[in-house]
Amino acid sequence: MIYRSKVDRYYKRFLMIIILILALATFWPLFLEGGNILEVIVVLGCIFGAITAFLLWCTLSIKYVFRQEDLLVSGGPFRSRIPYQSITKAAPTTAIYTGYRVMSAREGLEIFYTTAAFGSVKISPEEPERFIDELKKRCPHMQVEA
Template sequence: MRYPSKKGPFIYLFFGGTLLFLLVVAGIAILDREWPAIVIVVATMALILWLFNTYYEFRENELYIKGGPFRWRIPYQQIRSVRKTRSIISGPALSLDRMEIRSTYDSVLISPEREAEFLAELKKRSPQLRTE
Protein backbone atom coordinates (compact mmCIF):
# COMPACT_ATOMS: atom_id res chain seq x y z
CA MET A 1 0.00 0.00 0.00
CA ARG A 2 1.48 3.35 -1.08
CA TYR A 3 0.80 6.75 0.46
CA PRO A 4 2.05 9.90 -1.28
CA SER A 5 3.42 12.71 0.83
CA LYS A 6 0.94 15.38 1.80
CA LYS A 7 1.93 18.63 0.11
CA GLY A 8 1.50 21.80 2.13
CA PRO A 9 1.12 25.33 0.74
CA PHE A 10 4.71 26.20 1.66
CA ILE A 11 6.05 23.42 -0.55
CA TYR A 12 3.95 24.60 -3.52
CA LEU A 13 5.24 28.15 -3.02
CA PHE A 14 8.83 27.00 -2.62
CA PHE A 15 8.90 24.52 -5.52
CA GLY A 16 6.70 26.68 -7.75
CA GLY A 17 8.74 29.82 -7.10
CA THR A 18 12.02 27.98 -7.62
CA LEU A 19 10.82 26.37 -10.85
CA LEU A 20 9.52 29.70 -12.15
CA PHE A 21 12.85 31.37 -11.36
CA LEU A 22 14.75 28.54 -13.08
CA LEU A 23 12.52 28.81 -16.16
CA VAL A 24 13.39 32.51 -16.41
CA VAL A 25 17.10 31.75 -15.98
CA ALA A 26 16.84 29.00 -18.62
CA GLY A 27 15.15 31.40 -21.03
CA ILE A 28 17.90 33.98 -20.56
CA ALA A 29 20.58 31.29 -20.93
CA ILE A 30 18.99 30.06 -24.18
CA LEU A 31 18.87 33.60 -25.59
CA ASP A 32 22.53 34.11 -24.63
CA ARG A 33 23.46 30.61 -25.87
CA GLU A 34 24.99 29.73 -22.50
CA TRP A 35 24.80 25.95 -22.92
CA PRO A 36 26.51 24.96 -19.64
CA ALA A 37 24.04 27.15 -17.73
CA ILE A 38 21.13 25.54 -19.57
CA VAL A 39 22.34 22.05 -18.61
CA ILE A 40 22.73 23.06 -14.96
CA VAL A 41 19.30 24.72 -14.82
CA VAL A 42 17.52 21.78 -16.50
CA ALA A 43 19.28 19.29 -14.19
CA THR A 44 18.24 21.35 -11.14
CA MET A 45 14.64 21.48 -12.36
CA ALA A 46 14.65 17.71 -12.86
CA LEU A 47 15.95 17.20 -9.31
CA ILE A 48 13.20 19.41 -7.86
CA LEU A 49 10.52 17.48 -9.75
CA TRP A 50 12.12 14.21 -8.61
CA LEU A 51 11.97 15.34 -4.97
CA PHE A 52 8.29 16.17 -5.44
CA ASN A 53 7.64 12.43 -5.93
CA THR A 54 7.90 11.49 -2.25
CA TYR A 55 5.94 8.51 -0.92
CA TYR A 56 5.71 5.92 1.84
CA GLU A 57 4.99 2.27 1.10
CA PHE A 58 4.05 -0.65 3.31
CA ARG A 59 5.99 -3.69 2.18
CA GLU A 60 5.93 -7.19 3.56
CA ASN A 61 8.51 -6.67 6.33
CA GLU A 62 9.35 -2.98 6.22
CA LEU A 63 8.15 0.56 5.79
CA TYR A 64 9.78 1.88 2.60
CA ILE A 65 10.22 5.65 2.33
CA LYS A 66 11.28 7.39 -0.89
CA GLY A 67 12.12 11.07 -1.15
CA GLY A 68 13.90 12.01 -4.39
CA PRO A 69 17.20 10.12 -4.56
CA PHE A 70 16.98 9.09 -0.89
CA ARG A 71 15.52 5.83 0.43
CA TRP A 72 14.80 4.53 3.92
CA ARG A 73 13.84 0.99 4.85
CA ILE A 74 12.58 0.54 8.40
CA PRO A 75 11.74 -3.01 9.52
CA TYR A 76 8.40 -3.02 11.35
CA GLN A 77 9.87 -4.70 14.44
CA GLN A 78 12.30 -1.76 14.85
CA ILE A 79 9.61 0.94 14.88
CA ARG A 80 9.22 2.17 18.46
CA SER A 81 7.02 5.26 18.42
CA VAL A 82 5.24 7.87 16.31
CA ARG A 83 4.42 11.43 17.28
CA LYS A 84 2.96 14.42 15.48
CA THR A 85 5.30 17.33 14.88
CA ARG A 86 5.60 20.54 12.88
CA SER A 87 9.39 20.44 12.89
CA ILE A 88 11.16 22.17 10.02
CA ILE A 89 14.06 19.72 10.16
CA SER A 90 14.78 18.17 6.78
CA GLY A 91 13.13 14.88 5.94
CA PRO A 92 11.08 13.13 3.26
CA ALA A 93 7.98 15.18 4.09
CA LEU A 94 6.46 17.78 1.76
CA SER A 95 4.22 19.33 4.41
CA LEU A 96 4.85 20.81 7.83
CA ASP A 97 2.01 18.63 9.15
CA ARG A 98 4.37 15.77 9.97
CA MET A 99 4.90 12.59 11.94
CA GLU A 100 8.19 11.55 13.46
CA ILE A 101 8.77 7.81 13.29
CA ARG A 102 11.34 6.64 15.80
CA SER A 103 13.00 3.30 15.29
CA THR A 104 15.62 1.40 17.24
CA TYR A 105 18.47 3.26 15.53
CA ASP A 106 17.10 6.44 13.98
CA SER A 107 14.11 8.68 13.36
CA VAL A 108 12.56 10.10 10.20
CA LEU A 109 9.96 12.78 9.49
CA ILE A 110 7.13 11.96 7.10
CA SER A 111 3.83 13.56 6.05
CA PRO A 112 1.53 10.94 4.52
CA GLU A 113 -1.80 11.78 2.91
CA ARG A 114 -4.68 10.00 4.69
CA GLU A 115 -2.73 10.21 7.94
CA ALA A 116 -5.25 8.32 10.13
CA GLU A 117 -5.41 5.44 7.64
CA PHE A 118 -1.61 5.34 7.42
CA LEU A 119 -1.25 5.28 11.21
CA ALA A 120 -3.83 2.49 11.58
CA GLU A 121 -1.93 0.37 9.03
CA LEU A 122 1.38 1.09 10.76
CA LYS A 123 -0.07 0.01 14.13
CA LYS A 124 -1.30 -3.24 12.56
CA ARG A 125 2.16 -4.04 11.25
CA SER A 126 4.08 -2.79 14.32
CA PRO A 127 2.10 -3.91 17.39
CA GLN A 128 4.83 -2.61 19.73
CA LEU A 129 4.30 0.93 18.38
CA ARG A 130 3.61 3.70 20.91
CA THR A 131 1.89 6.92 19.85
CA GLU A 132 2.78 10.13 21.65
Template sequence: MVFRTKVNMFLLTGIFLVVVIMGSIPLLPLYKQLPFAVLLLIAVLFLVAGGFVWWYGTSIQYVFYKEYLCIKGGPFKRRILYQNITKVSPTTDEFTGYKISPTDQGLELCVESTSFSSIKISPDNKTEFIAELRKRCPNMQIQSFE
Protein backbone atom coordinates in the same frame (compact mmCIF):
# COMPACT_ATOMS: atom_id res chain seq x y z
CA MET B 1 0.06 -0.54 0.48
CA VAL B 2 1.30 2.78 -0.95
CA PHE B 3 0.72 6.26 0.47
CA ARG B 4 1.61 9.45 -1.39
CA THR B 5 2.92 12.54 0.34
CA LYS B 6 1.11 15.78 0.92
CA VAL B 7 2.86 18.27 -1.39
CA ASN B 8 3.27 21.97 -0.58
CA MET B 9 3.19 23.30 -4.16
CA PHE B 10 3.93 26.89 -3.10
CA LEU B 11 7.16 25.83 -1.37
CA LEU B 12 8.13 23.47 -4.18
CA THR B 13 7.56 26.14 -6.84
CA GLY B 14 9.59 28.61 -4.79
CA ILE B 15 12.52 26.21 -4.49
CA PHE B 16 12.37 25.48 -8.23
CA LEU B 17 12.45 29.19 -9.06
CA VAL B 18 15.28 29.88 -6.61
CA VAL B 19 17.41 27.16 -8.18
CA VAL B 20 16.79 28.39 -11.71
CA ILE B 21 16.90 32.17 -11.12
CA MET B 22 19.56 32.41 -8.41
CA GLY B 23 21.75 29.96 -10.24
CA SER B 24 21.75 32.12 -13.36
CA ILE B 25 22.28 35.54 -11.71
CA PRO B 26 26.07 35.17 -11.25
CA LEU B 27 26.34 34.49 -14.97
CA LEU B 28 24.59 37.71 -16.10
CA PRO B 29 27.85 39.60 -16.82
CA LEU B 30 28.98 36.75 -19.04
CA TYR B 31 25.87 36.53 -21.21
CA LYS B 32 27.17 38.93 -23.86
CA GLN B 33 30.59 37.27 -23.99
CA LEU B 34 29.54 33.61 -24.19
CA PRO B 35 28.40 31.89 -27.40
CA PHE B 36 24.71 31.04 -27.68
CA ALA B 37 25.40 27.27 -27.44
CA VAL B 38 27.12 27.70 -24.06
CA LEU B 39 24.26 29.87 -22.78
CA LEU B 40 21.77 27.28 -23.93
CA LEU B 41 23.74 24.52 -22.18
CA ILE B 42 23.82 26.54 -18.93
CA ALA B 43 20.07 27.20 -19.15
CA VAL B 44 19.40 23.51 -19.69
CA LEU B 45 21.58 22.59 -16.70
CA PHE B 46 19.66 24.96 -14.41
CA LEU B 47 16.34 23.62 -15.68
CA VAL B 48 17.54 20.04 -15.10
CA ALA B 49 18.62 20.94 -11.55
CA GLY B 50 15.26 22.60 -10.89
CA GLY B 51 13.46 19.65 -12.49
CA PHE B 52 15.32 17.27 -10.18
CA VAL B 53 14.09 19.22 -7.15
CA TRP B 54 10.56 19.17 -8.58
CA TRP B 55 10.73 15.41 -9.29
CA TYR B 56 11.99 14.65 -5.79
CA GLY B 57 9.32 16.79 -4.12
CA THR B 58 6.37 15.44 -6.06
CA SER B 59 7.32 11.76 -6.16
CA ILE B 60 7.64 11.05 -2.44
CA GLN B 61 5.72 7.96 -1.40
CA TYR B 62 5.63 5.56 1.53
CA VAL B 63 5.38 1.88 0.65
CA PHE B 64 4.56 -0.81 3.23
CA TYR B 65 6.40 -4.04 2.52
CA LYS B 66 6.26 -7.24 4.56
CA GLU B 67 9.27 -6.44 6.78
CA TYR B 68 9.94 -2.73 6.32
CA LEU B 69 8.58 0.68 5.40
CA CYS B 70 10.20 2.10 2.27
CA ILE B 71 10.27 5.85 1.77
CA LYS B 72 10.94 6.83 -1.84
CA GLY B 73 11.57 10.29 -3.26
CA GLY B 74 13.08 10.76 -6.69
CA PRO B 75 16.10 8.45 -6.92
CA PHE B 76 16.40 8.12 -3.13
CA LYS B 77 15.09 5.23 -1.02
CA ARG B 78 15.12 4.69 2.72
CA ARG B 79 14.14 1.36 4.29
CA ILE B 80 12.99 1.31 7.91
CA LEU B 81 12.45 -2.02 9.62
CA TYR B 82 9.16 -2.11 11.51
CA GLN B 83 10.87 -3.45 14.62
CA ASN B 84 13.01 -0.27 14.75
CA ILE B 85 10.03 2.12 14.84
CA THR B 86 9.40 2.99 18.49
CA LYS B 87 7.00 5.94 18.36
CA VAL B 88 4.92 8.05 16.00
CA SER B 89 3.81 11.56 16.89
CA PRO B 90 2.43 14.65 15.16
CA THR B 91 4.86 17.44 14.34
CA THR B 92 4.77 20.94 12.92
CA ASP B 93 8.50 21.52 13.34
CA GLU B 94 10.17 22.21 10.01
CA PHE B 95 13.54 20.87 11.15
CA THR B 96 12.79 17.43 12.60
CA GLY B 97 15.33 14.67 12.09
CA TYR B 98 15.85 13.35 8.60
CA LYS B 99 13.44 15.50 6.62
CA ILE B 100 11.83 13.75 3.70
CA SER B 101 8.70 15.83 3.74
CA PRO B 102 8.11 19.01 1.69
CA THR B 103 5.52 20.37 4.17
CA ASP B 104 5.75 21.56 7.77
CA GLN B 105 2.90 19.44 9.16
CA GLY B 106 3.32 15.73 9.36
CA LEU B 107 4.38 12.78 11.43
CA GLU B 108 7.59 12.11 13.24
CA LEU B 109 8.71 8.51 13.34
CA CYS B 110 11.15 7.79 16.16
CA VAL B 111 13.49 5.09 14.95
CA GLU B 112 16.17 3.04 16.71
CA SER B 113 19.53 2.14 15.21
CA THR B 114 19.71 4.73 12.44
CA SER B 115 21.96 7.70 11.90
CA PHE B 116 18.95 9.92 12.67
CA SER B 117 16.73 9.30 15.68
CA SER B 118 13.63 10.65 13.96
CA ILE B 119 12.25 10.82 10.45
CA LYS B 120 9.68 13.41 9.45
CA ILE B 121 7.12 12.34 6.89
CA SER B 122 3.78 13.69 5.67
CA PRO B 123 1.45 11.08 4.21
CA ASP B 124 -1.62 12.51 2.53
CA ASN B 125 -3.97 10.38 4.62
CA LYS B 126 -2.46 10.30 8.11
CA THR B 127 -5.27 8.30 9.70
CA GLU B 128 -5.00 5.37 7.28
CA PHE B 129 -1.21 5.54 7.38
CA ILE B 130 -1.14 5.30 11.18
CA ALA B 131 -3.68 2.45 11.13
CA GLU B 132 -1.52 0.50 8.68
CA LEU B 133 1.62 1.26 10.69
CA ARG B 134 -0.12 0.12 13.90
CA LYS B 135 -0.87 -3.27 12.27
CA ARG B 136 2.79 -3.76 11.43
CA CYS B 137 4.30 -2.19 14.59
CA PRO B 138 2.04 -3.29 17.47
CA ASN B 139 4.61 -2.31 20.13
CA MET B 140 5.15 1.29 19.01
CA GLN B 141 3.81 4.22 21.01
CA ILE B 142 1.32 6.52 19.32
CA GLN B 143 1.13 10.04 20.63
CA SER B 144 -2.19 11.90 20.65
CA PHE B 145 -3.32 13.40 17.31
CA GLU B 146 -5.75 16.11 18.39
Protein backbone atom coordinates in the same frame (compact mmCIF):
# COMPACT_ATOMS: atom_id res chain seq x y z
CA MET C 1 0.10 -0.58 0.51
CA ILE C 2 1.42 2.73 -0.84
CA TYR C 3 0.79 6.17 0.63
CA ARG C 4 1.72 9.32 -1.27
CA SER C 5 3.06 12.40 0.46
CA LYS C 6 0.76 15.34 1.04
CA VAL C 7 1.93 18.49 -0.77
CA ASP C 8 0.53 21.59 0.91
CA ARG C 9 0.30 25.15 -0.40
CA TYR C 10 3.21 26.33 1.76
CA TYR C 11 5.54 23.74 0.26
CA LYS C 12 4.42 24.55 -3.30
CA ARG C 13 5.20 28.23 -2.71
CA PHE C 14 8.54 27.37 -1.12
CA LEU C 15 9.47 25.19 -4.11
CA MET C 16 8.47 27.91 -6.58
CA ILE C 17 10.61 30.48 -4.74
CA ILE C 18 13.58 28.10 -4.81
CA ILE C 19 13.12 27.53 -8.56
CA LEU C 20 12.85 31.29 -9.20
CA ILE C 21 16.03 31.98 -7.20
CA LEU C 22 17.75 29.17 -9.09
CA ALA C 23 16.60 30.65 -12.42
CA LEU C 24 17.90 34.10 -11.46
CA ALA C 25 21.24 32.70 -10.29
CA THR C 26 21.59 30.57 -13.41
CA PHE C 27 20.58 33.07 -16.07
CA TRP C 28 21.96 36.27 -14.50
CA PRO C 29 25.39 35.76 -16.16
CA LEU C 30 23.66 36.19 -19.55
CA PHE C 31 23.29 39.87 -18.76
CA LEU C 32 26.84 40.27 -17.46
CA GLU C 33 28.87 38.27 -19.99
CA GLY C 34 29.29 38.76 -23.69
CA GLY C 35 30.03 36.03 -26.18
CA ASN C 36 27.89 33.57 -28.04
CA ILE C 37 24.44 33.91 -26.48
CA LEU C 38 23.13 30.65 -27.97
CA GLU C 39 25.88 28.55 -26.36
CA VAL C 40 25.40 30.24 -23.00
CA ILE C 41 21.62 29.73 -23.11
CA VAL C 42 22.00 26.04 -23.99
CA VAL C 43 24.58 25.35 -21.27
CA LEU C 44 22.78 27.32 -18.56
CA GLY C 45 19.41 25.95 -19.67
CA CYS C 46 20.72 22.41 -19.27
CA ILE C 47 22.10 23.20 -15.82
CA PHE C 48 18.87 24.91 -14.74
CA GLY C 49 16.75 22.12 -16.24
CA ALA C 50 18.76 19.36 -14.56
CA ILE C 51 18.67 20.97 -11.12
CA THR C 52 14.97 21.82 -11.40
CA ALA C 53 14.15 18.29 -12.59
CA PHE C 54 16.08 16.84 -9.63
CA LEU C 55 14.20 19.07 -7.14
CA LEU C 56 10.84 18.14 -8.66
CA TRP C 57 11.75 14.44 -8.75
CA CYS C 58 12.70 14.51 -5.07
CA THR C 59 9.48 16.32 -4.18
CA LEU C 60 6.85 14.74 -6.39
CA SER C 61 7.97 11.13 -6.06
CA ILE C 62 7.75 10.93 -2.26
CA LYS C 63 5.94 7.79 -1.14
CA TYR C 64 5.70 5.49 1.84
CA VAL C 65 5.34 1.79 1.08
CA PHE C 66 4.30 -0.87 3.60
CA ARG C 67 6.20 -3.98 2.61
CA GLN C 68 6.37 -7.46 4.13
CA GLU C 69 9.16 -6.79 6.64
CA ASP C 70 9.69 -3.03 6.56
CA LEU C 71 8.38 0.43 5.76
CA LEU C 72 10.04 1.92 2.67
CA VAL C 73 10.28 5.71 2.73
CA SER C 74 11.42 7.10 -0.62
CA GLY C 75 11.70 10.39 -2.42
CA GLY C 76 13.80 10.74 -5.56
CA PRO C 77 17.08 8.86 -5.09
CA PHE C 78 16.73 8.84 -1.29
CA ARG C 79 15.42 5.63 0.29
CA SER C 80 15.11 4.33 3.83
CA ARG C 81 14.02 0.84 4.83
CA ILE C 82 12.66 0.83 8.37
CA PRO C 83 12.14 -2.64 9.88
CA TYR C 84 8.82 -2.81 11.73
CA GLN C 85 10.42 -4.29 14.85
CA SER C 86 12.68 -1.23 15.18
CA ILE C 87 9.84 1.33 15.15
CA THR C 88 9.24 2.59 18.69
CA LYS C 89 6.97 5.62 18.39
CA ALA C 90 4.92 7.77 16.00
CA ALA C 91 4.08 11.36 16.87
CA PRO C 92 2.70 14.40 15.03
CA THR C 93 5.27 17.04 14.11
CA THR C 94 5.47 20.52 12.66
CA ALA C 95 9.28 20.79 12.89
CA ILE C 96 9.97 20.63 9.17
CA TYR C 97 13.35 22.35 9.13
CA THR C 98 15.28 19.97 11.36
CA GLY C 99 16.20 16.30 11.25
CA TYR C 100 15.84 13.69 8.56
CA ARG C 101 12.68 14.35 6.62
CA VAL C 102 11.07 12.95 3.51
CA MET C 103 8.00 15.13 3.43
CA SER C 104 6.39 17.95 1.47
CA ALA C 105 4.01 19.52 3.97
CA ARG C 106 4.26 21.59 7.14
CA GLU C 107 2.43 19.02 9.25
CA GLY C 108 3.34 15.37 9.37
CA LEU C 109 4.38 12.42 11.45
CA GLU C 110 7.70 11.67 13.06
CA ILE C 111 8.53 7.97 13.12
CA PHE C 112 11.11 7.05 15.77
CA TYR C 113 13.09 3.85 15.25
CA THR C 114 16.14 2.26 16.81
CA THR C 115 18.17 1.68 13.64
CA ALA C 116 18.05 5.34 12.55
CA ALA C 117 21.20 7.39 12.17
CA PHE C 118 19.26 10.49 13.27
CA GLY C 119 16.79 8.69 15.55
CA SER C 120 13.72 9.39 13.45
CA VAL C 121 12.29 10.27 10.05
CA LYS C 122 9.62 12.90 9.40
CA ILE C 123 6.96 12.06 6.83
CA SER C 124 3.69 13.57 5.60
CA PRO C 125 1.25 10.94 4.30
CA GLU C 126 -1.90 12.22 2.57
CA GLU C 127 -4.11 10.22 4.92
CA PRO C 128 -2.32 10.26 8.30
CA GLU C 129 -5.10 8.45 10.22
CA ARG C 130 -5.17 5.52 7.79
CA PHE C 131 -1.37 5.48 7.74
CA ILE C 132 -1.20 5.28 11.55
CA ASP C 133 -3.84 2.51 11.59
CA GLU C 134 -1.83 0.48 9.09
CA LEU C 135 1.37 1.12 11.05
CA LYS C 136 -0.32 -0.03 14.29
CA LYS C 137 -1.29 -3.32 12.62
CA ARG C 138 2.32 -3.97 11.66
CA CYS C 139 3.91 -2.54 14.83
CA PRO C 140 1.61 -3.38 17.76
CA HIS C 141 4.45 -2.58 20.22
CA MET C 142 4.75 1.03 18.97
CA GLN C 143 3.60 4.03 21.03
CA VAL C 144 1.34 6.54 19.30
CA GLU C 145 1.14 10.14 20.48
CA ALA C 146 -1.84 12.30 19.65
